[in-house]
Amino acid sequence: MRQNIKLYQWNFIKEAKDAEQAAAATGVPVTVPHTWNAIDGQDGGNDYYRGTCWYVHKLERPELTPGGRAYLEFNGAAMTAEVYFNGAKLARHEGGYSTFRVDITDYLLEENTVAVSVDNADNDRVYPQKADFTFYGGLYRPVNLVTVPECHFALDYWGGKGIKVTPIVEGTGAQVTVEVWVKGNPDSVAITLDGKQQTVPVQEGHGQAVFHIENVHLWDGVEDPFLYTAIAELPDDRISTRFGCRSFAMDPEKGFLLNGRSYPLRGVSRHQDRIGVGNALTPDMHREDMGIIREIGANTVRLAHYQHDQYFYDLCDEAGMVVWAEIPYITMHMPNGRENTLSQMQELIVQCYNHPSIVCWGLSNEITAAGGVTEDLLENHRLLNDLCHSLDKTRPTVLANVFMLEIESPLLEIPDVNSYNLYFGWYLGELDENDAFFDEYHTRYPDRCIGFSEYGADANPRFQTARPERGDYTEAYQALYHEHIIKMINERPYLWATHVWNMFDFAADGRDEGGEHGRNQKGLVTMDRKLKKDAFYLYKAHWGKEPFVHLCGSRYVDRAEAVTEVTVYSNQSTVVLYVDGKQFAEQQGKAVFRFQVPLSGEHTIEARAGEHLSRIFVRRVSQPNTEYMFFKTGDIVNWFDKEDFKPGYFSIKDTLGELGAQPQAAALMGQLMAQTSASRGDVAESVKDNPNLQKMMMKTTLESMLKQVRDMITPEQVKALNAALQQIKKPE
Numbered sequence: 001m002r003q004n005i006k007l008y009q010w011n012f013i014k015e016a017k018d019a020e021q022a023a024a025a026t027g028v029p030v031t032v033p034h035t036w037n038a039i040d041g042q043d044g045g046n047d048y049y050r051g052t053c054w055y056v057h058k059l060e061r062p063e064l065t066p067g068g069r070a071y072l073e074f075n076g077a078a079m080t081a082e083v084y085f086n087g088a089k090l091a092r093h094e095g096g097y098s099t100f101r102v103d104i105t106d107y108l109l110e111e112n113t114v115a116v117s118v119d120n121a122d123n124d125r126v127y128p129q130k131a132d133f134t135f136y137g138g139l140y141r142p143v144n145l146v147t148v149p150e151c152h153f154a155l156d157y158w159g160g161k162g163i164k165v166t167p168i169v170e171g172t173g174a175q176v177t178v179e180v181w182v183k184g185n186p187d188s189v190a191i192t193l194d195g196k197q198q199t200v201p202v203q204e205g206h207g208q209a210v211f212h213i214e215n216v217h218l219w220d221g222v223e224d225p226f227l228y229t230a231i232a233e234l235p236d237d238r239i240s241t242r243f244g245c246r247s248f249a250m251d252p253e254k255g256f257l258l259n260g261r262s263y264p265l266r267g268v269s270r271h272q273d274r275i276g277v278g279n280a281l282t283p284d285m286h287r288e289d290m291g292i293i294r295e296i297g298a299n300t301v302r303l304a305h306y307q308h309d310q311y312f313y314d315l316c317d318e319a320g321m322v323v324w325a326e327i328p329y330i331t332m333h334m335p336n337g338r339e340n341t342l343s344q345m346q347e348l349i350v351q352c353y354n355h356p357s358i359v360c361w362g363l364s365n366e367i368t369a370a371g372g373v374t375e376d377l378l379e380n381h382r383l384l385n386d387l388c389h390s391l392d393k394t395r396p397t398v399l400a401n402v403f404m405l406e407i408e409s410p411l412l413e414i415p416d417v418n419s420y421n422l423y424f425g426w427y428l429g430e431l432d433e434n435d436a437f438f439d440e441y442h443t444r445y446p447d448r449c450i451g452f453s454e455y456g457a458d459a460n461p462r463f464q465t466a467r468p469e470r471g472d473y474t475e476a477y478q479a480l481y482h483e484h485i486i487k488m489i490n491e492r493p494y495l496w497a498t499h500v501w502n503m504f505d506f507a508a509d510g511r512d513e514g515g516e517h518g519r520n521q522k523g524l525v526t527m528d529r530k531l532k533k534d535a536f537y538l539y540k541a542h543w544g545k546e547p548f549v550h551l552c553g554s555r556y557v558d559r560a561e562a563v564t565e566v567t568v569y570s571n572q573s574t575v576v577l578y579v580d581g582k583q584f585a586e587q588q589g590k591a592v593f594r595f596q597v598p599l600s601g602e603h604t605i606e607a608r609a610g611e612h613l614s615r616i617f618v619r620r621v622s623q624p625n626t627e628y629m630f631f632k633t634g635d636i637v638n639w640f641d642k643e644d645f646k647p648g649y650f651s652i653k654d655t656l657g658e659l660g661a662q663p664q665a666a667a668l669m670g671q672l673m674a675q676t677s678a679s680r681g682d683v684a685e686s687v688k689d690n691p692n693l694q695k696m697m698m699k700t701t702l703e704s705m706l707k708q709v710r711d712m713i714t715p716e717q718v719k720a721l722n723a724a725l726q727q728i729k730k731p732e
């Protein structure tokens, strides 16, 4: 029978010349899963260790039956790994997020040394190389020793389990094809499904059985994620896989359909890492993430930007989450990386094929951001697209396009469906430009499916304000931003899927902004999973089924305003507000309730919806609490006096379009902008010279633009810029 033993104890060696030196080195004992970037990958500065480290494990000869085989199984070695066994190099694997196995049988001794060099250094072949997240290095997912008898289910095809299940729903039943791949020349294999067993012949290592399930129990999303199990047996080996029967479609007008009915996909994206842990997660951590995603009421997860742990796809199957799965072909196309995109995609599909939760294969993410559309990039996408279709006839391909990619680009014609990542109202532009973008797309291409693959705004819960505005990093602006977007989404049912960026804050060591180092703070939940920002409850109010009420602003205690606005999110239709124990007001509504509460001293404010209750404490203060402000300097426009804006002359209040059309003004503006794009990570860096982006930004005022980057410029610089612009007369 097969055995699967987890190899936990390894010796970690930061530097070694080769496997021999690594095996002899003292090193540091570590438990795998392990990453060497748990701390330096999260502290900002983009200076985390990217190089080669070694892991060494001593292994006793496992017991094998005659003809049996032994494999080492790596579920995630980031990014490139070379496996040495008793000094012999047995494998090289490129790609940090998928499973691969190494057959060690022919090299086994009584005492064995496994030495694995793991490398996350930059190169021009293995994705990802440029992206807004930390590329942790290490053996960060479990490593197993798998032993099997001579006659066994294959273990060496692209990291798969040797079993593939294709269910097709037909009327009230389903036809289920189960294929297996076998080593050791057995004549037949027994396959069991739904209480029925078939023994089918094995030809050239392949066996196949077709089952008909009458009155099929569908896998029906979060409502009823029913799973079947298929079991395949040889005399001494046995494997099983769960699968689900469902039909789905994306429609340009109706959006997503699950099992024939409208099922708008509304949910979140997930990055896998955590504070202090990096990507070396425990099963408990995966379960906690799924618990939070369920709590918000999402029915879909985009598992960005790489292959996630098989355990997490399992949790999605069980929870009925519809999943967008993808490979880390991201931000910057590399002509030398073509082969790697194909092998990573092949692994993703082979390893994940049986998960009913997955409905599409993501070819790339914002891939034109750092170099535009080239013929080589298009060719790479066509090959990837064809590969997906040849490996999987049941799922469409999808792209997550960067906002400045023209909608008429030939790239959009390659995948089966498209989506856009838009950040109007955060990085640039106004909130309603999101609405306008989709309206234009849908009018121009009424026959194409379009989704909203990313949107979000950074919020640091330390920062609070009564007057939220774009770029201030406050919890209140994030909530306001999402209030706009969810309304926009609800009004556009044709959007086949929408995914908040991001469910959780995550590490991006290249970032240094909003009061944190090395962190993207667009999460609705903090990176330690402990704090749910107010915006979390907005979505819960729209999507969640469990009755609840949430009073926003619990961290905004000191308030200088005489009348404070209190926002309540709830999925109940009536909310009653109490101030200092007395009923203050009652409101009927949907999701968002607002009250104006006069402040005199210290107050306890309470919102009730039925038996549910949420309470905050506030205090009237004479001056705004500067601890709550990321920008201690206040509003840019308050730095100026009235006479700083002479009519008929340019100023920071003009739009980028107006300023750009006047050569002198354009030059002045350009100088300041150049200095400010560095600390927003790779993505911001790569968007700065994009002509399509600049076209989109025509309507943004320079003042609004400057607010976004005001941690990088001084009031003096802005004043000097305005004064210089004020010397330039506007054309009549």
Ligand code: GCU
Pocket: 131, 132, 133, 305, 365, 366, 421, 454, 501, 520, 522, 683
């Ligand atoms: C992107 C990208 C993400 C990134 C996000 C952001 O456009 O796809 O990986 O984290 O935007 O800037 O927050």
